[in-house]
Amino acid sequence: MATLTFLGAAGTVTGSRHLLELEGTRVLVDCGLFQGRKENRQKNWEDFPIAPESIDHVLLTHAHIDHSGYLPRLVRQGFRGRVHATTATADLCRIMLPDSAHLQEEEAKWANKKGYSKHSPARPLYTAADAEKALALFRPMHFGDELEIAAGVRVKFRATGHILGAAYIDIKSRRGDSSRKLVFGGDLGRARDEILQDPAQPHHVDTLVLESTYGDRLHPDSDPVEDLAKVVVESLERGGVLVIPSFAIGRAQTLLYVLRELEETGRIPSVPVYVDSPMAVQALQVFHDRVSDLNLHGRLLTVGGRDIFRPRQLRLASTREQSQAINGIDKGAIVVSASGMATGGRVLHHLRERLPDSRHTVLFIGYQAAGTRGRKILEGAEAIRMFGEDIPVRARICNIDGFSGHADYLEILAWLMPFNRPPAQTYLVHGEEEARMALAERIRKRYGWSVHAPSEGEEVAVDLE
Ligand SMILES: [Zn+2]
Numbered sequence: 001m002a003t004l005t006f007l008g009a010a011g012t013v014t015g016s017r018h019l020l021e022l023e024g025t026r027v028l029v030d031c032g033l034f035q036g037r038k039e040n041r042q043k044n045w046e047d048f049p050i051a052p053e054s055i056d057h058v059l060l061t062h063a064h065i066d067h068s069g070y071l072p073r074l075v076r077q078g079f080r081g082r083v084h085a086t087t088a089t090a091d092l093c094r095i096m097l098p099d100s101a102h103l104q105e106e107e108a109k110w111a112n113k114k115g116y117s118k119h120s121p122a123r124p125l126y127t128a129a130d131a132e133k134a135l136a137l138f139r140p141m142h143f144g145d146e147l148e149i150a151a152g153v154r155v156k157f158r159a160t161g162h163i164l165g166a167a168y169i170d171i172k173s174r175r176g177d178s179s180r181k182l183v184f185g186g187d188l189g190r191a192r193d194e195i196l197q198d199p200a201q202p203h204h205v206d207t208l209v210l211e212s213t214y215g216d217r218l219h220p221d222s223d224p225v226e227d228l229a230k231v232v233v234e235s236l237e238r239g240g241v242l243v244i245p246s247f248a249i250g251r252a253q254t255l256l257y258v259l260r261e262l263e264e265t266g267r268i269p270s271v272p273v274y275v276d277s278p279m280a281v282q283a284l285q286v287f288h289d290r291v292s293d294l295n296l297h298g299r300l301l302t303v304g305g306r307d308i309f310r311p312r313q314l315r316l317a318s319t320r321e322q323s324q325a326i327n328g329i330d331k332g333a334i335v336v337s338a339s340g341m342a343t344g345g346r347v348l349h350h351l352r353e354r355l356p357d358s359r360h361t362v363l364f365i366g367y368q369a370a371g372t373r374g375r376k377i378l379e380g381a382e383a384i385r386m387f388g389e390d391i392p393v394r395a396r397i398c399n400i401d402g403f404s405g406h407a408d409y410l411e412i413l414a415w416l417m418p419f420n421r422p423p424a425q426t427y428l429v430h431g432e433e434e435a436r437m438a439l440a441e442r443i444r445k446r447y448g449w450s451v452h453a454p455s456e457g458e459e460v461a462v463d464l465e
Contacts, residue, residue: 002182002464004209007049008032009430010456012040013213014066016430018184019050020171022464025150026050028058029169029184029209033069033100036369044073044125049457052079057149058137060085061186062166063092063249069100072130075137083137084147086157088165088290090140092249095282101131143167143200143293153464158200161189162405163250164286164293170202173464180465182207187430188407188415194225195257195287195308197295199407201418207462208423212431214408215439224365224402225258229267231363231398232259232334236271238396240359241333245347245374247340248279251366251403253287255336256309257298263311274326276317276346277338284309284316327353340366342373348386355384360395365403409439413446422449424463429454 002022008015015034020027034040052074060068060083071083071093085093104124111122141147147155152174157167169184183205191198235242246252252275262268275281287294287309291302301308317323323346326335337347351373354360368374373384378399383390407415426449428436433453440451454460 002462005459006454022150030067031071032066052077056081058083071134072126075134076130086165087140091286097131101128160199161196162187175465185210205423208426212428212436212439213406215435218408227400232268235361242361248277248338249283252280260311270312272313272333273311274335358394363398426451
């Protein structure tokens with residue numbers, strides 16, 4: 001028997017951390033940062049529930065910060081084990097963890113300047129040096145490789161789409177002729193993603209840990225690629241510039257891929273496409289290095305000699321001067337810049353420049369959390385506060401929902417369909433409470449499975465021979 005303790009993402013969508021204790025081995029599956037509301041973020045500062053130095057392995061499903069971003073903190077508190085993740089996840093963590101550390105350090109600096117911290121001086125949750133120490137512990141693996149984490153217990157990573165390198169984790173124990181399987185679903189992607197592989201299919205699962213982000217929602221029926229073509233053409237007709245706030249990693253690269261496809265098939269004219277985000281440019285290199293992790297279509301085009309992330313007039317802005325020079329262009333161009341919710345980053349400069357002019361268009365292509373500038377603009381705010389000024393919103397505002405990286409509830413049910421037999425137990429995590437309960441009910445009704453929504457800190461027994 002093994003035990004599984006849910007240390008985060010139980011009733012929320014962030015802070016994924018699940019502790020698996022096998023005989024003599026402690027394994028932490030995902031090591032995510034709590035994000036969003038203050039009471040959630042506060043949890044990042046609490047002592048880790050068990051001694052970090054007693055953990056032997058961390059297994060990461062993917063690079064998103066709510067799954068990987070606590071790792072430098074765990075290291076700061078004494079973790080010295082190994083971190084296992086796919087090669088692409090390790091590559092992306094090399095960009096994301098130092099960036100997250102930088103944000104933590106900036107926040108501490110800001111708190112000291114404004115004097116709002118309880119601690120004096122305020123200290124960062126972790127530093128760039130902690131992130132470097134964490135990265136040194138990584139042991140990248142390929143999809144399908146086997147790793148023995150305890151006697152008779154092996155681990156495999158299998159693709160889930162969602163983001164480059166994202167995996168579900170398949171843990172199997174074997175004693176003689178019998179075996180037991182535990183699967184951590186990670187974040188489940190979608191069928192027919194533009195560039196990522198379809199999620200792989202597990203079978204004969206005894207215990208399943210499954211996300212429920214979209215447990216009560218369906219994605220729109222419309223094709224996001226067609227929607228994008230329409231917005232691009234209309235923005236050019238308006239005679240201005242199209243600004244697309246985008247997450248730097250994942251979404252920005254998908255966007256470049258789609259823009260190139262639209263251009264090549266003649267659905268949009270070729271126009272200069274500026275990528276103004278150092279992280280997006282760095283991540284682009286990872287996508288190039290890991291083309292083998294993409295879907296067959298992307299690989300096929302690459303083998304055929306195509307640079308699949310390069311619209312004909314792609315311009316990468318690295319320096320501040322290159323970034324500022326974009327302001328001098330007043331029509332017939334697309335600007336892709338982070339952050340995706342306009343909470344910070346270089347996109348703010350572009351929004352300040354373009355929002356006041358009705359000839360320009362601003363297109364949101366990702367989820368906009370409550371309270372962010374992105375959400376306020378989408379909800380029709382007449383002015384937006386940035387750089388201490390109220391910037392009037394006169395540009396055309398558009399939104400495309402369909403590029404989501406999370407399976408909706410029908411897509412989740414479709415993934416569960418070929419499991420061959422019901423898992424003895426399915427645990428739902430990583431979803432707001434309403435979404436989680438809705439998905440639990442759907443799985444029970446459709447397949448008659450035993451489904452449980454664990455609370456944070458709950459410990460359960462897992463049958464792993
Ligand atoms: Zn994710």
